[in-house]
Structure formats: C-alpha cells, structure tokens
Amino acid sequence: MFIAPMLLQDAKDNRPYNSKHHIAEVKLDGLRCIVSHMDKLYVYTQDGQSVTHKFPELFDCPLPEGTILDGELIMMDDQGRPDFEAMSARFLSPTDRTPVIFVAFDILRHKGIDITGLPLLKRKELLDQAFVENGHYRKIKIHEGKAVDYFETIRERGLEGIVLKSKKDHFKYESNKRSRQWQKVINWTYADVYISGYRKHNFALLASIDSANGAKLPAGVIETGLTPLQQNLFDGVRQRLVLKEDQHFVYMEPLLMARIKTRNWTKNGKLRSPVFMEFVRA
Known part of the structure; x- marks a missing residue:
C-alpha cells in the first residue's frame, strides 16, 4: 500500500x-x-x-x-x-x-x-x-x-x-x-563559474571551471534560478560570444561568470543541482 x-x-x-x-x-x-x-x-x-x-x-x-x-x-x-x-x-x-x-x-x-x-x-x-x-x-x-x-x-x-x-x-x-x-x-555550497554556453531547447546555462593547467572543464548545467531580467541581460551579449553550436547546445567564449549555489560537488568535479544567483565580473 x-x-x-x-x-x-x-x-x-x-x-x-x-x-x-x-x-x-x-x-x-x-x-x-x-x-x-x-x-x-x-x-x-x-x-x-x-x-x-x-x-x-x-x-x-x-x-x-x-x-x-x-x-x-x-x-x-x-x-x-x-x-x-x-x-x-x-x-x-x-x-x-x-x-x-x-x-x-x-x-x-x-x-x-x-x-x-x-x-x-x-x-x-x-x-x-x-x-x-x-x-x-x-x-x-x-x-x-x-x-x-x-x-x-x-x-x-x-x-x-x-x-x-x-x-x-x-x-x-x-x-x-x-x-x-x-x-x-x-547547507548550500557557493561558487563562481564560467558560462561556457547554453542549451537550446529547455533553456539552461552551461558551466565550466578552471583546471590545474588553466583549461576550462565542463562543470554541469544550470537549469534554475535565472530571472527574466537576468535572461534579458544574457540575451543581450550571448551572440557576441558564440564559438560554435550543434543540434542541442551553443558554445561560447567563457568570458561571463556567474555565482551559483549547489548542493555539493560530485566526486568527478561536477555541480549537483546548481542554482543561478547572479552574474559577476570575470
């Protein structure tokens, strides 16, 4: 039952x-x-x-x-x-x-x-x-x-x-x-991440972080937290940063940064259930 x-x-x-x-x-x-x-x-x-x-x-x-x-x-x-x-x-x-x-x-x-x-x-x-x-x-x-x-x-x-x-x-x-x-x-964990692109359908931001050698590593998908005003700000700059795209994603130069909160980091360095908070300076 x-x-x-x-x-x-x-x-x-x-x-x-x-x-x-x-x-x-x-x-x-x-x-x-x-x-x-x-x-x-x-x-x-x-x-x-x-x-x-x-x-x-x-x-x-x-x-x-x-x-x-x-x-x-x-x-x-x-x-x-x-x-x-x-x-x-x-x-x-x-x-x-x-x-x-x-x-x-x-x-x-x-x-x-x-x-x-x-x-x-x-x-x-x-x-x-x-x-x-x-x-x-x-x-x-x-x-x-x-x-x-x-x-x-x-x-x-x-x-x-x-x-x-x-x-x-x-x-x-x-x-x-x-x-x-x-x-x-x-007990949220807070972090600043790079915005390295976005998902085309069911919009979400792609996050990345610095690796030890300075390369950007994918860190997860930010699906919640973005307000309409923040979405408009993002829409105003995203086209200038596009590098390439495929069927599902648009990839951007990682020049934007965002502060997020996440349940924790997974063992392989990914964000768990991240929530967008605000854009910050890179």
Whole structure:
C-alpha cells in the first residue's frame, strides 16, 4: 500500500530559526521512500514507483504487519555521512548490492490503523514503539534545542541541512502536499563559474571551471534560478560570444561568470543541482 508523502517547503531565506513550537532533524541525503509492510513488504519511491526488488536486504525487516513508514534510503561514506552519489549508483545498478539503510522519520500506519491525523509528537511516540532497529532499519533522532546552533553543527559536518517540523497539536500529516509544517534549510555550497554556453531547447546555462593547467572543464548545467531580467541581460551579449553550436547546445567564449549555489560537488568535479544567483565580473 502506497501513501504519497508530505513534501517540504523552503524555509524563508534558507535560514534556520529557534522556535519552541518546532523540532529539528538532520536532512538525510538519499532517496525518499515509503516502506509499507501491510500483508507484504513493499518499498516505494516518493512518486509511487515500486522498487522493492532493488533492495533485497530490506527483507531483513523488523516491522510488524500493519506498519507504513516515511523515511530516507541512504548509504554511508567512510566518514559516516550519507553518500548521495553511492545511493544513486546503487539505485541505478542492476548488480550493485552494497547495503543500504532505511532511516524512518515518520509513521503513517501503526498496527494497521491510519495515524496521519495524529500530531507529530504522538506519531513520533508510535514510531519509537513500532520496531527495534537493526542493520538496515533505523529511526531518525530529533533535536529540540536551538535550531540555529544545530544547523551550524550540521554545516560544519558537511551534511545536507536540517528540516524544521511543527509540533503543534492541530497540525497533521498532509499526504501529497507541500506543507509549511516541514521547512528545509539547505547547507548550500557557493561558487563562481564560467558560462561556457547554453542549451537550446529547455533553456539552461552551461558551466565550466578552471583546471590545474588553466583549461576550462565542463562543470554541469544550470537549469534554475535565472530571472527574466537576468535572461534579458544574457540575451543581450550571448551572440557576441558564440564559438560554435550543434543540434542541442551553443558554445561560447567563457568570458561571463556567474555565482551559483549547489548542493555539493560530485566526486568527478561536477555541480549537483546548481542554482543561478547572479552574474559577476570575470
């Protein structure tokens, strides 16, 4: 049985805040999943795709029948941090069997009963009671101190960010809705990159960076963040910088630079989910 998960909103200005009405949790960098153990065990992505067959280790299941959990499927690096690249590789590979861990942060069915109408802290109590952790199933730890200090700790550890969750009694779990109850604060990485071209269809900017020998290396595609005004500024100069083009891309002299924010850099030096912020001087 699949239940569409509640989705996150961005915190205002991507800033953490201290509030007696909220708890904080680390934002795990993995694959959002619903694990359902009603009559059989099923693992679903957040859009409802069944991926149970991809993760046979999750059949080592401590969940009693009648349990449905919301959480994150992760893999850990050698420093004990969630490794999104490794998780993505495992998800896409038909042969990779590197073990995964499902970390539950909410419970939607308990003993077969729909509990999405209960307040967050009551659901957390039932989640604590629902199962005993093992090597593949864990429960997230909540933080009820100052979220601003907690975010700084998360940032220093190089983790993805935090989620602030309202614990007011009248707030319930809102399936398939982007709710202000849950607000994410992302630990963005900032960088200046060269604009080396653009994609013709479904417009996006091509980014590059300096290599050790001074050559420009492709660093990824910037698909979001450009405002209409910034688009107009770019349109006013791009034709003067064109070097060549093919069916899909136009390549330019890398004379423009942009400041971007990105989730992190991949192991092969690419931007992960970059967002355009502003043009800067080269």
